[in-house]
Amino acid sequence: MFIEKIRYEITLKASFLTFFIVSLATIIRPLMIEQDVLFTYIGVFNSLAMGCVFLYLKYTKPKSWYPMLFTCVGLLVLTPITVVSGGVNSQFTYLIPTIPIFIALVSNAKYTWITALIVIVLVIGLYFSIGISPDFTNEIVPQSKTASRALWLCLSVSLSTMLGVQFNRVYGALGDKISEQAETDLLTGLKNRRSVMSFLQTAIDQAKSKNGQLSVMMIDLDHFKVINDTYGHLAGDLCLKQVAQLIQHSVRDASDLAGRFGGEEFIVVIKDIDAQRATDIANIIRLSIEQKTVSLNDRKEVKVTATIGICSLNSEQLTSIEHCVDLADQALYLGKKNGRNRVEVA
Ligand SMILES: Nc1nc2c(ncn2[C@@H]2O[C@H](COP(=O)(O)OP(=O)(O)OP(=O)(O)O)[C@@H](O)[C@H]2O)c(=O)[nH]1
Structure with a gap:
């Protein structure tokens, strides 16, 4: 109960921060670099998607499946912009290894492993889609460098997953201990x-x-x-x-x-x-x-x-x-x- 409340608070704050950062990037990025207008459209779509997630979480307070909802939308937000900006060579891929660690923070080990698997399949998909998918950055990167980046990306996702799962284990055990102490009478050991x-x-x-x-x-x-x-x-x-x-x-x-x-x-x-x-x-x-x-x-x-x-x-x-x-x-x-x-x- 107690730990669920903390997880809900983290998810709510993370969804608001993502909404804020994506909106800010959509406004500021075109002022810094010349980019295809498509990036602005995707940015607006992403901001709206994250805004809706935030409002949904805030007003309906869903219980156990909200981390998965957040992952799906997180991937929905990241994937199109990553695809059109060079796949695994895109600078947006730096955000991808943070997804499993976030899921570990708000959910359990099972969801973290599932998310990691989805993310790794996505990275492999991004690698093989180079040449087929549109790349609006027009940067030419040699094949060997692309392969090396895809490999490092998969390794970073695995590392973040393992750290996240380990953290989740310690954090979960601590939460259980706090919940138990909050329910127990210190002197007699009976329920309070x-x-x-x-x-x-x-x-x-x-x-x-x-x-x-x-x-x-x-x-x-x-x-x-x-x-x-x-x-x-x-x-x-x-x-x-x-x-x-x-x-x-x-x-x-x-x-x-x-x-x-x-x-x-x-x-x-x-x-x-x-x-x-x-x-x-x-x-x-x-x-x-x-x-x-x-x-x-x-x-x-x-x-x-x-x-x-x-x-x-x-x-x-x-x-x-x-x-x-x-x-x-x-x-x-x-x-x-x-x-x-x-x-x-x-
Ligand atoms: N040692 C100890 N005493 C406690 C604790 N909690 C309450 N007490 C004592 O329990 C006693 C309760 O006294 P009373 O309410 O007068 O009741 P009683 O003497 O049991 O009399 P009756 O209930 O009428 O039979 C008080 O002396 C409290 O100080 C505790 O955690 N430890």
Whole structure:
């Protein structure tokens, strides 16, 4: 998600810069050198094409195929002007090796290799089309020099592709790490509140569309302040970590989610179960916490208990995440009021 946003921003900026540079070159180049009017027509066409790409990307925000769209238009913009200005001998070929590296920046390794292949086929095509295609620069270049330029062009494209793919690998891994850290609670390693809320929203949408059920548990440690005050905050942290592990082990990895809601409060979202089954699972969690002995570094041992509030709703009762959390919270409050170390259902 995060990395997609960065890729979108890069593509948007690149399309605007290309539009700006191509337009500028179309205006300034005829003032510097005498050239066929066809170059100006192609320049105007290219500017319009890049302007349209920029507006399209800006206003529709397409998701995954925009790098390919950009490549196609990039090639569409470069190819005609390269063909009519001497093929592989054209000065526009200097831009060709930048295409795979750009695709590596905004996309993945697969798209980069595909793009590199297209670009190399294009370079070979440009080499063999010399003599057939129109050359409005009227420069005469010996055959051996043309072949050497085509070879160096293919090598530069390969180099830029390999560097791009390598960069993409490192950049992708970094992006994954940042995304994971942004979703994880640092102390317990469980999902953080923001991540659980987004999971809950998706689970509500799924339950509504499939006519399913959903249970939310709020788990709050009892008299946790006393543990902190008696044994210190580090001991409190150790308790939180160990309780988090117990909670994590009690949920199904693939479909459910346990997270830290904040402080000494945890939240569990369980799909497709009714109130009775949710109560059974909550009691298993509550008993495992009660039976756990947390060993502190100085050989002291701490016992801790938890109160759990549950809300179990069907597709018609599911309205919003706030409503689910609020109901589970009310049940939790009731549990605290009724003596703690117990499970209550809203
Ligand atoms: N060690 C540690 N303590 C925390 C953390 N977050 C919150 N707390 C402590 O959790 C305690 C919560 O206290 P209270 O809200 O009064 O609740 P309680 O003492 O558990 O009492 P009840 O919930 O009513 O059973 C406070 O002492 C907080 O400082 C944390 O990350 N680490």
